[in-house]
Amino acid sequence: MKKYLAIFRIRFINSLQYRAAALAGMATQFAWGFMEILAFLAFYKADPAAFPMEFSQTVSYIWMQQAFLALFMVWFFEAEIFNAITSGGIAYELARPVDLYWRWFSQSVANRLAKTVLRCLPILIIAMLVPEPFRMSLPATHGQFLLFLVSAAFSLGVVISFSMLIYISTFYTLSCTGVRIISAVLADFLAGAIIPLPFFPQPFRAIAEMLPFAAMQNMPLRIYSGNIAGINAFWGIGLQVFWLIALILIGRYMINNALRKVVVQGG
Amino acid sequence: MRLYMKYFSMHLQSQMQYKLSFFFTALGQFLVSFTALLGIWFMFMRFNAVEGFSFPQVLLCFATMLMAFSLAEFMGRGFDHFPRIISNGEFDRMLVRPRRVALQVLASQMEFSRLGRLVQAILVFCYAIPASGVNWTYDKIITLCLMVICGSIVFFCLFLIYAAISFFTIEGLEFMNIFTDGGREFGRYPFSVYGKEALRFLTYVIPLALFQYYPLLYILERKTSSFYMFMPLLALPFAIPAYAFWRFGLSRYKSTGS
Numbered sequence: 001m002k003k004y005l006a007i008f009r010i011r012f013i014n015s016l017q018y019r020a021a022a023l024a025g026m027a028t029q030f031a032w033g034f035m036e037i038l039a040f041l042a043f044y045k046a047d048p049a050a051f052p053m054e055f056s057q058t059v060s061y062i063w064m065q066q067a068f069l070a071l072f073m074v075w076f077f078e079a080e081i082f083n084a085i086t087s088g089g090i091a092y093e094l095a096r097p098v099d100l101y102w103r104w105f106s107q108s109v110a111n112r113l114a115k116t117v118l119r120c121l122p123i124l125i126i127a128m129l130v131p132e133p134f135r136m137s138l139p140a141t142h143g144q145f146l147l148f149l150v151s152a153a154f155s156l157g158v159v160i161s162f163s164m165l166i167y168i169s170t171f172y173t174l175s176c177t178g179v180r181i182i183s184a185v186l187a188d189f190l191a192g193a194i195i196p197l198p199f200f201p202q203p204f205r206a207i208a209e210m211l212p213f214a215a216m217q218n219m220p221l222r223i224y225s226g227n228i229a230g231i232n233a234f235w236g237i238g239l240q241v242f243w244l245i246a247l248i249l250i251g252r253y254m255i256n257n258a259l260r261k262v263v264v265q266g267g
Numbered sequence: 268m269r270l271y272m273k274y275f276s277m278h279l280q281s282q283m284q285y286k287l288s289f290f291f292t293a294l295g296q297f298l299v300s301f302t303a304l305l306g307i308w309f310m311f312m313r314f315n316a317v318e319g320f321s322f323p324q325v326l327l328c329f330a331t332m333l334m335a336f337s338l339a340e341f342m343g344r345g346f347d348h349f350p351r352i353i354s355n356g357e358f359d360r361m362l363v364r365p366r367r368v369a370l371q372v373l374a375s376q377m378e379f380s381r382l383g384r385l386v387q388a389i390l391v392f393c394y395a396i397p398a399s400g401v402n403w404t405y406d407k408i409i410t411l412c413l414m415v416i417c418g419s420i421v422f423f424c425l426f427l428i429y430a431a432i433s434f435f436t437i438e439g440l441e442f443m444n445i446f447t448d449g450g451r452e453f454g455r456y457p458f459s460v461y462g463k464e465a466l467r468f469l470t471y472v473i474p475l476a477l478f479q480y481y482p483l484l485y486i487l488e489r490k491t492s493s494f495y496m497f498m499p500l501l502a503l504p505f506a507i508p509a510y511a512f513w514r515f516g517l518s519r520y521k522s523t524g525s
Contacts, residue, residue, distance in 0.1 A: 024441040031445045035453050035461060042317050042460040043310060050313045178291020182298055189302040201312040 004106040011110035022118040033066035052198040060225040063127040063136040070115035072217035075184040085170045108160045151220040154240035158215045161247035171258035191216035212243040274374035296383030326395035332454035334388035335418025345376040349430035410496045417499035418478040424509035434516030474502035
């Protein structure tokens with residue numbers, strides 16, 4: 001456990017170094033979130049009755065999504081891991097006395113957390129200060145906020161254990177760009193990155209809410225905005241736990257299988 | 268130009284060596300914009316219209332943006348890679364060759380898999396052009412062509428600016444993405460949807476609305492003045508500051524060594 005914490009710490013400090021990049025990223029995300037809200041506002045004005053969430057909930061959803069982008073988006077892959085597999089650097093990794101799965105896992109957690117820590121606060125603060133109707137609201141109760149934190153942690157786990165499957169599949173395919181783009185795009189769409197799941201028409205919505213992708217950003221963001229509350233929130237977190245365990249088990253099985261017959265590329 | 272065609276066939280041949288990989292990447296590109304399309308479709312299953320634009324009319328907008336963007340991205344991919352060319356010293360080698368620098372940067376990278384988006388744009392046009400209920404006369408067809416062509420020139424200029432900035436920063440600047448990728452993403456709806464201020468900004472500062480919103484009004488017969496038909500042409504002078512900025516950056520270039 002200690003060595004994985006050490007990996008986590010090194011990576012975390014390393015990622016904190018890129019402050020200028022974080023500043024540029026923040027400005028981008030802020031502008032992006034603002035445009036996103038304007039688009040939803042236009043739809044809201046067109047027909048408020050057809051809007052499946054309250055407008056303030058949608059606003060909170062979008063701001064939180066932008067603030068925690070690096071935490072929840074599947075497409076933030078670790079290029080380093082892909083390179084290790086295709087370039088043969090994996091041989092060194094295998095010689096080390098750490099479990100590869102958990103090494104990559106803690107590395108991903110660290111990088112995502114560090115990126116988020118740098119970026120989220122300024123975005124959240126500005127989002128709380130802008131005038132209505134663009135202002136982000138605070139959660140109604142402390143309990144709701146607590147549930148959000150729990151759900152966010154599980155969501156991060158699900159996102160990473162899902163991307164682990166993509167990393168591991170590189171052992172088999174070697175050329176990864178295509179698979180990487182396709183899986184990330186589908187996962188993010190089904191997780192509610194483009195439009196929140198409540199905007200999906202039935203029966204797409206019912207199906208999407210059962211998939212592991214619903215256990216990604218969909219859950220914490222909707223709990224925070226108050227769209228999922230009370231007993232439903234507990235059910236949702238239960239679903240997240242289920243998918244987290246399932247994805248980790250699949251990943252462990254795949255990596256053990258792949259490592260047994262790994263062919264190291266080049267020297 | 269002959270040189271460019273040579274590079275063109277060279278890149279094409281090298282990428283065709285890995286057919287499966289090429290196919291998957293193109294499919295990936297296709298899906299990226301396909302989820303955006305799905306998003307629009309899902310929204311319109313709930314709402315009949317936004318700002319008075321119906322689903323096929325919005326698709327007209329979406330396909331125009333997508334086609335303009337993918338053409339520009341395909342041509343200007345080298346600019347996207349430019350920060351890397353600068354930081355690894357490759358650019359110094361380009362400077363000593365007796366050919367135009369911009370041409371070499373352009374030719375250094377072409378990704379044919381980006382055409383996955385173009386295919387999608389064409390398919391969406393195939394649906395939206397008959398479904399939008401527009402009476403397609405010659406002037407409207409010309410307007411649509413102008414929208415796509417001028418649009419890709421504007422996007423191309425944005426890529427050029429992105430590359431020119433990295434003369435100063437060495438790193439790529441994520442902020443430019445809001446105009447390139449963001450322009451594509453948000454251009455799926457007519458820009459008037461985002462309110463007056465956004466529209467004004469996109470008209471006078473970054474001329475994205477000039478080839479998207481105003482000519483669309485002409486096509487949909489909301490504005491009859493033929494001034495709107497030629498609005499996309501007004502976006503073309505944007506190339507002047509973009510190119511000037513590139514020249515300025517070039518004159519200030521300091522090698523990173525290595």
